[in-house]
Amino acid sequence: MGETKNARMRQAxxxxxxxxxxxxxxxxxxxxxxxxxEAGRYNPSLKLCLAICKALGKTLxxxxxx
Numbered sequence: 001m002g003e004t005k006n007a008r009m010r011q012a013x014x015x016x017x018x019x020x021x022x023x024x025x026x027x028x029x030x031x032x033x034x035x036x037x038e039a040g041r042y043n044p045s046l047k048l049c050l051a052i053c054k055a056l057g058k059t060l061x062x063x064x065x066x
Contacts, residue, residue: 012056027051
């Protein structure tokens, strides 16, 4: 995952007013995991990617794929 992908996820999360913790709670992950994904230091499973997309109202293309 490149910088732009992580920035898109962070921007989408902030746009809907969710903290890292709130998003983590919504998708069944830890706040640390969300932070690592946004920092580009963790590659989430497809299942987690889909949960994040659903929580943020975005598609996989919009958040994770080029």
